[in-house]
Amino acid sequence: MRQVVLKQPGRFEIEQAPEPVPRAGEALVRARRVGLCGTDYHAYEGRQPYFTYPRILGHELAVEVVEAPANGRGIRPGDRCAAEPYLSCGACHACRLGKSNCCERIEVLGVHTDGGMRELFTVPLDHLHRSDRLSFDQLVxxxxxxxxxxxxxRSELQAGEEVLVVGAGPIGLAILEFALAAGGRVRMVEINPLRRAFAERRGVEVLTQPDERLAEVVFDATGSVRAMEKSFECVAHGGRLVFVSVVQSAVRFDDPLFNRREMTVLSSRNSVGEFPRVIGMIEGGRMDTARWITHRLAVDDVPRRFPELPKEINCIKAVVEFD
Structure with missing residues (x-):
């Protein structure tokens, strides 16, 4: 089978490898769509925290089940699934608190361990979320x-609260969807014209930079230290600031401002228990993903086209297709 290996920063190779053999409690799956995101681009550039090389990328995964045990939790060959990439130990302090998304020994497919940018791989059965109604484009x-x-x-957003989302990339747009679903009064900040227009279709105001208005909840999804530091200035007295990206360097803030406004700063890592809810919302027509995928790559094109994607101003979401 083919697999795409990031051998070191800036260098992909397509290799042949033997087909994996599933262990007890696992299914063998075939990759159908692999989404590309900031984590993958940062890994390619050599600036992703918690990352080692060589590595097979791929943590946004739409798969088809090839082989599953007879008692496989209702998972059968031919099923279309979203594969949850967060492998947790189940025993550490975080896991015992129900926060497996920040397990002390977490292994995220495509980050800490090899991911899904290969034709076949294995996934724990309880990490497969089936949908008979969604396409692979939706599942990814x-x-x-x-x-x-x-x-x-994480933000405990209440209906009617003022919300500012900084960054209208895929994660910022995802935050937008769920902030609207929670009844937030949302505006966004984004400099990319395509992404501004994309967000405006959801009926929200999109600025090119923050203005003087403060928000009760501010989400930063930029992956930019400068933007993260600027976000503190946008938080209302008693408000919350949620960082949804991770950077390698320190983030600094004005402590008198932080104290005066008695703001709460939260990090948000991965997700826990959200896959069924997301699938249900798409199946129920409460979330339209039709325009999200703007760029498609064949497997053999990854080494050539991947380096250009972060520079593509017209890109919302790129996916690798294994059809």
Whole structure:
């Protein structure tokens, strides 16, 4: 089978490898769509925290089940699934608290361990979320949408609260969807014209930079230290600031401002328990993902086309197709 390996920063190779053999409690799956995101681009550039090389990328995964045990939790060959990439230990302090998304020994497919940018791989049965109604194009978006859902849940957003989302990339757009679903009064900040227009179709105001208005809940989904530091200035007295991206360097803030406004700063990592909710919302027509995928790559094109994607101003979401 073919697999795409990031051998070191800036260098992909397509290799042949033997087909994996599933262990007890696992299914063998075939990759159908693999979404590309900031984590993948940062890994390619050599600036992703918690990352080692060589690595097979791929944590946004739409798969077809090839082989599953007879008692496989209702999972059968031929099923279309979103594969949840977060492998947790189940025993550490975080897991015992129900926060497996920040397990002390977490392994995220495509980050800490090899991911899904290969024709076949194995996944724990309880990490497969089946849908008979969604396409592979829809299923590949479940993971990034789940990150947005988790961030909004972390914020404890209440209906009617003023919300500012900084960054209208896929994660920012996912936050937008769930903030609207929670009844937030949302505006966004985005400099990319295509992404501004994309967000405006959802009926929200989109600025090119923050104005003087403060928000009760601010989400930063930029992956930019400068933007993260600027976000503190946008938080209302008693408000919350949620960081949904991770950077390698320190983020600094004005402590007198932080104290005066008694703001709460939260991080949001991965998601926990959100996949069924996201799938249900798409199946129920409460979330339209039709325009999200703007760029498609064949497997053999990854080494050539991947480096250009972060520079593509017209890109919302790129996916690798394994059809």
């Amino acid at each position: 978006l479940v993971e990034p949408l789940g990150i947005g859902a988790h961030a909004v849940r």
